[in-house]
Structure formats: structure tokens, C-alpha cells
Amino acid sequence: MADQLHPVVSVRLFGTRKCFGPGVAELLRRVDERHSLRAAAQSMEMAYSKAWTITKNAEAELGFKLLASSAGGKNGGGAALTDDARRLLDAYGAYCAELRDYAERRFDEAFAFCAEARETQA
């Protein structure tokens, strides 16, 4: 209950518009596992067209490619993360972890009055 009150922080990156957040990050991780944007999208119950659009939008806003597609091969080609996409995922993960850590450290002091309010109203 209230004693377990805790913050959940989410971070999105914007350029001229939203371009990166938990959804795109998860999509890229799944592309990395499945070597296919279509399979990654499917596994998240996301339409392929949406997966394609948010990836292209992210690339346009960030200014670098996230996916490299390979033609041919035994599965008829597929998608792989660029090195820059890996660096972005790492940077985003570390940045989110750092913010969450800071949020946890500052939480008790910022919301200390809540325990008092509970007791007063109880």
C-alpha cells in the first residue's frame, strides 16, 4: 500500500517530435534477437507498418541509421542493428537507470509528508 509508494520514471527522446522511448527500444532489442523487423513487430503485437514508421522516424530525427537490412541468406534476408543502434540502446539503458536511481534516492525526502498525511487523516 502507501508504505510501498515508489516512483516509476519513463524517458522519451524528442527531436522536432518524439523519436525514441521504451517502445522503440524494445522493438530494436527484439530485432536483434529475431533478425527481422517483421518478426520483432509481430512479437509485440505491433503492425509491421507501425514498426517501420517508428523506426524510420527515429532514424530521421536522430540523424543516423538504426537498422541494416541484408538481402539473401537462408532466411531470405533480414534486419540487423547497426553499431550506432547498439550504442544508442546502451546509452538509453544507462541513462534511464541513472535517472531511476536518482529518482529513488530523492523520493523519500520529497514525499515524506505522505506518511504524516496518512496518520493525520487516519
Next chain:
Amino acid sequence: MADQLHPVVSVRLFGTRKCFGPGVAELLRRVDERHSLRAAAQSMEMAYSKAWTITKNAEAELGFKLLASSAGGKNGGGAALTDDARRLLDAYGAYCAELRDYAERRFDEAFAFCAEARETQA
């Protein structure tokens, strides 16, 4: 474009489940202006039943009341924020501002490679 890349941080509070975030905060601010939960909900195009539910859920998780209703008066009664609701709004606002400030300060270093990635791929 990419040079304006910046973080947008959102903070939600969870007890046993989600109980407070930007939506409830905005709803409370509007109750304070309009002295009515119904009018506040309407102004956000939120169903009154949803406004009532999220307020009651927040109160249950936080362990203190957010709204006090007054009967009678020229407008047939209405809703007002409790002092604890005001303290919560203030604390939440300050906490979000502090996290955003921290996120801004840490951003350039965390995502410095993005500029390099753009130049390399250009």
C-alpha cells in the same frame, strides 16, 4: 532536428498499482479552478466515472483524501482540494522539476556519441 535532441521525463507514483501521475495531477488542478470534479473531468474530455475512479484509487493507495466535497451553497455544493492534495501537487511538481533538471544536466554527456554517429553516417 537531431541537434535539438532532448529528453522528456515523466514520473508516475505506484503503490500496489499506479496511483498518481500527470493525468491525476492535471485533474486535481482543474478541480481547484472549477470547484467541481465533474467540470474538471469535462474540461479534460474525461468521463466523470473515470475521474471519480482514478481519484478514489489515488486516495486508497496514498492513504489520505485528496478531495473534500461540500454540500449546498449557491452552486449546489462542489469539490475542493484537501490541504494534503495541495501538498502532494506541490511535492510532485517540485520532484518532477528536479528530475527534469537532472535529466537535462546528464543528457549531453550520455548521448554525446549521437553527434559523432550522425557525422560518420552522413
